[in-house]
Every structure is written in C-alpha cells, then in structure tokens.
Amino acid sequence: MAVVTGATGGLGSAICRGLAGAGARVVVTFHRHEAAAHSLLEDLTGEGHVSVKADVTDSASLGRLAREIGERYGTVDLLVNSVGTTRFVPHADLAALDDDLIDEIFRTNWRGPFATIRALEPLLSNRDGGLVVNISSIAGVSGVGSNIAYCASKAALNTMTVSLARALAPAVRVVSIAPGLVDTEFIKGLDPDWRREQASRTPLGRLASPEDVSRAVIAAATMLSYSTGCIMSVDGGRLVD
Ligand SMILES: NC(=O)c1ccc[n+]([C@@H]2O[C@H](COP(=O)([O-])OP(=O)(O)OC[C@H]3O[C@@H](n4cnc5c(N)ncnc54)[C@H](OP(=O)(O)O)[C@@H]3O)[C@@H](O)[C@H]2O)c1
Numbered sequence: 001m002a003v004v005t006g007a008t009g010g011l012g013s014a015i016c017r018g019l020a021g022a023g024a025r026v027v028v029t030f031h032r033h034e035a036a037a038h039s040l041l042e043d044l045t046g047e048g049h050v051s052v053k054a055d056v057t058d059s060a061s062l063g064r065l066a067r068e069i070g071e072r073y074g075t076v077d078l079l080v081n082s083v084g085t086t087r088f089v090p091h092a093d094l095a096a097l098d099d100d101l102i103d104e105i106f107r108t109n110w111r112g113p114f115a116t117i118r119a120l121e122p123l124l125s126n127r128d129g130g131l132v133v134n135i136s137s138i139a140g141v142s143g144v145g146s147n148i149a150y151c152a153s154k155a156a157l158n159t160m161t162v163s164l165a166r167a168l169a170p171a172v173r174v175v176s177i178a179p180g181l182v183d184t185e186f187i188k189g190l191d192p193d194w195r196r197e198q199a200s201r202t203p204l205g206r207l208a209s210p211e212d213v214s215r216a217v218i219a220a221a222t223m224l225s226y227s228t229g230c231i232m233s234v235d236g237g238r239l240v241d
Contacts, residue, residue, distance in 0.1 A: 001024065001025045001026075001027070001048075001069075001073045001075065001076055001077050001078075002019045002024045002025070002026050002027070002076075002077060002078040002079075002080065002221075003026075003027040003029065003065075003069065003076055003078070003079045003080070003120065004016050004019070004026060004027065004028060004029065004079075004080045004082060005029050005054065005056055005079075005080070005081050005082055005083045005112070005113075005116055006029075006081070006082035006083035006084060006135070007026075007028040007029050007030060007037065007040065007051075007082065008028075008030050008031070008033040008036040008037050008040065009082060009083075009084070009184075010182065010184025010185055010186060010210055011082055011135060011179070011182060011184060011210050011213055011214075012080075012082035012083075013036075013040050013210075014209075014210030014211055014213065014214045015080055015082055015135075015210075015213065015214045015217050016028055016040060016044060017040075017043065017044060017045075017214065018211065018214030018215065018217065018218055019078070019080075019214075019217070019218065019221075020044035020045050020046050020049060021045050021046075022218050022221075022222065023046065024046075024077075024078070024221075025046070025047070025048035025049055025073075026044060026049045027049070027050055027051075027052055027069060027073075028040055028041055028044075028049060028050070028051040028052075029051070029052050029053070029054040029065065030051055030052075030053055030054075031053070031054070031055055031056075031083075034051070034053065037051040038051060050072070052065055052068055052069070054116075056083050056108065056111075056112030056113070056115060056116050057107045057108060057111065057112055057115075059115050059118075059119070062115055062116055062118075062119035062120075063119055065119065065120075066119040066120055066122075066123065069120070069123060070122075070123055073123075074123075075123050075124075075126035075128075075130075076120050076123040076124050076126070076130060077124075077126070077128065077130060077131065077221075078130070078131045078132075078133065078221050079116065079117065079120055079124060079130070079131070079132045079133070080132075080133045080135065080217055081112070081113035081116055081117070081132065081133070081134045081135060082135045083108060083109070083112050083113065083116075084108065084109050084135070085104060085105060085108040085109065086105060086109075086145075086146040086147060086150040087101060087146065087147065088146050088147065089101070089146070089147035089148075091147070091148050097147055097148060097149055101147075101149065102149045105147075105149045105150055105153050106149065106152075106153050106156075109150070109153035109154065109156075109157060110153050110156045110157055110160065113134055113157060113160070114160060117132055117164060117174075121168065121172065124168075124171070124172045125168070125171040125172055126171075129170070129171060129172065129173065130171065130172040130173070131172070131173045131174075131175070131220065131221055132161075132164070132168075132172060132173070132174045132175070133175055133176075133177055133217050133220055133221070134157050134158075134160070134161050134174070134175070134176045134177070135176075135177055135179070135213070136154040136157045136158050136161075136176040136177070136178045136231065137150075137151075137154040137178055137179060137180075138178050138179070138180050138233055138235045138238060138239050139151040139154050140152075140153075140154030140155040140156075140157065140158050140178060140231075141155070141158075141178065141231070141233075141239060142239060154178070157176065158176050158178070158231050161174050161175060161176040161229060161230075161231065162229045165228040165229030165230075166229065169228060173227065173228035174228055174229065175220050175224070175227055175228060175229070175230055175231075175232060176230070176231040176232065177213060177216050177217060177220065177232050177234055178231050178232065178233045178234065178235065179208050179212075179213050179233075179234045179235060180202065180207070180208055180233070180234070180235030180236055180238040180239075181198050181202075181207050181208065181238075182207065182208045182209070182210055182212075182213060183195075183207040183208065183209055183210070184210060187207065195207065201238070201241060202235070202236040202237065202238045202241065203236060203237030203238070203240065203241055204236035204237055205236070206236065207236070208234055208235065208236060212234055213234050216232060216234045220232070
C-alpha cells in the first residue's frame, strides 16, 4: 500500500497512476483540490484506492491521516513525499525573497515531509520493511532553481533523507529522487524558447516527463532493495553538463 502526498500535482498524479498500474493500492492525499483527487481516483487502474485530505503543514491533520490509514490498512509499504511549493524569484533580488515566502517554502518542502514521515513511521516499520521516497530536485545540488530558498529546501530534504536512512534502518529505507526540470502542465505554460533552451542544455536532449519520475519511484520500490540514504538524479544528465 502506497501513500502519496502532493498527489494532485503534476508529478504526484503521474506517480499515483504509475504505482496503481504496477499493482499498488494508493492513498491519494489532497490539500486544496478535492475534485482533482476524486477524478484521479477514477483514473487509477486496480482497486482499493482512497483519497484522504491532509495538510502537511498541520501535524494534527497528519495524525488524522495516520489513524485513518492505520484503521483501514494496518501498515504502509511506501510513502512518497511529492509535496512542494515555490515561486519564481530572481536570485539577485534578495528583497523579493521575503521572510513569509522563505518560511512557507521550508514549512511545506522540509517540515512537511518530515512531519509526514514522523506521523506514518509506526505504520512504515512493518515486517516487510517500509520505504520513503522524498521527491527533491537537482536544484538541491546545483543551487539553480526557482529561488534560493527553494534550492536550499531541497538540499535540506536530501540531508534529511541521509539522516533518516541511518536513524530508521533497517526497518525503513529512505531515498531521494531528484528530478531535473519536468514537463508538467506548469512548465508547458512557460516561454517555449526557454523550454527549448533547457532541453538543449540537457545531455539526453529533452526535459523529463512525469512518467520518467514515476518509473524511478517504482524502481526504488520494486528493484532497489539494497539502496537507502541515496540521492538519485532523474535529470537526463543535466548535473554533469
Ligand atoms: N515540476 C518540476 O519541474 C519539478 C522538478 C524537480 C522537482 N520537483 C518537485 O516535485 C514535487 C512535485 O512537483 P509538481 O510539479 O507535481 O508540483 P505541483 O504540481 O505544484 O504540485 C504540488 C503538490 O503539493 C501539494 N501541496 C502544497 N502544499 C501542501 C500542503 N501544505 N499540504 C499538502 N499538500 C500540499 C499541492 O496541493 P495543493 O495545490 O492542493 O496545495 C500539489 O498537489 C515538488 O516537491 C517539486 O518541488 C518538480
């Protein structure tokens, strides 16, 4: 059984579809977009999927999520933290990166995944071994991204992956999957010349598709049984360019 946060997002919804297609029962969590969660549920192959409201910045809400999942399923095999928030702020415009935005980014992108893992850890520590996949970004390594706080939040998410891999072993494996730019609806709406330039600066010659990321999550869950504490880039080689 897999729990996906940020499930209504461009990446989260592809991850839910991929996991359901691979045979998992999926708990689709939603924050503001209940209708999107319901239509995603109808799209998923297989049976036993549910949607549950959860705000990752509200620990009481995560406690309710854990109770509901515990009562319904008893254990969690996989948690995918795909929540994220950001806004474009030029890196040199320090005044525009105000305290409220910095706090919102860290509250959602770092504290949110941590609080979700904390709430679900008793369910993840099951006999067969649980897995946490944190969706970070190559921005956490390159320092190139929508704004400086976003890059830092993803770097911090990566160090959380390493710390928790150590702390929760052997019961729970924890990995980061770090995509480069992914061709979600949001990115499709940006300047086509900019998108073409980003693709041409990527050794594999294209942006990632949401399915590239979804397949990496499935690989971590089904094949990479001896991997924990690692940061796996899904970036078409962008970091080595
Ligand atoms: N797209 C890319 O190019 C790219 C590249 C590298 C890494 N990533 C990372 O991949 C992850 C998913 O990206 P995406 O493109 O799918 O983003 P997205 O479409 O903006 O989706 C973000 C998701 O996070 C949820 N969310 C935000 N705040 C929340 C909260 N407080 N509680 C619960 N859920 C909350 C959103 O739900 P609501 O809208 O209802 O708030 C939405 O479902 C993010 O961590 C992002 O940083 C994306």
